[in-house]
Amino acid sequence: MRRLTLCSFLLWSPSLLPQDSDPGRLAFENRCARCHGADGGGGEMGPPIGRRLAGIPDEQLTKLIREGLPTRGMPATAIPAPEMTPLTRFLREIQARAAARPVVRKSVQTTDGKTLDGIVMNEGVKVWRFVTPITGATCCAALAIAIVR
Numbered sequence: 435m436r437r438l439t440l441c442s443f444l445l446w447s448p449s450l451l452p453q454d455s456d457p458g459r460l461a462f463e464n465r466c467a468r469c470h471g472a473d474g475g476g477g478e479m480g481p482p483i484g485r486r487l488a489g490i491p492d493e494q495l496t497k498l499i500r501e502g503l504p505t506r507g508m509p510a511t512a513i514p515a516p517e518m519t520p521l522t523r524f525l526r527e528i529q530a531r532a533a534a535r536p537v538v539r540k541s542v543q544t545t546d547g548k549t550l551d552g553i554v555m556n557e558g559v560k561v562w563r564f565v566t567p568i569t570g571a572t573c574c575a576a577l578a579i580a581i582v583r
Contacts, residue, residue: 458524461517469508474528479507483525484532492522 469480476482502510538554
């Protein structure tokens with residue numbers, strides 16, 4: 435009987451673990467995180483989005499997600515209305531977390547002796563990903579990935 439109880443517990447225990455049931459988070463993870471990172475802090479293909487959301491009303495955000503920015507690499511995403519509301523709510527949570535984090539600036543020296551100054555977007559153990567102004571341009575930015583040695 436003791437073995438049967440133990441086996442039953444082991445079979446049912448995974449379902450007892452806490453599960454994230456936030457539909458907005460799930461929609462973000464399934465549709466956005468691949469490019470924008472699990473926390474919206476940027477990924478290999480998409481920029482961080484937290485600070486960018488501040489000036490965008492919900493209606494415009496919905497349009498942006500559904501139509502994408504094809505010329506800038508963001509595909510259109512067909513999201514039904516019942517899924518869009520929780521996704522928008524979760525994006526506002528990402529926005530609030532980003533606003534609470536300080537802006538970090540760093541300088542790195544490139545292998546050819548030049549110095550890049552910019553705002554750190556995300557930072558790993560040996561890699562900094564940051565935005566730096568392009569020389570001669572006032573409205574554009576370049577993405578730099580610095581390998582720290």
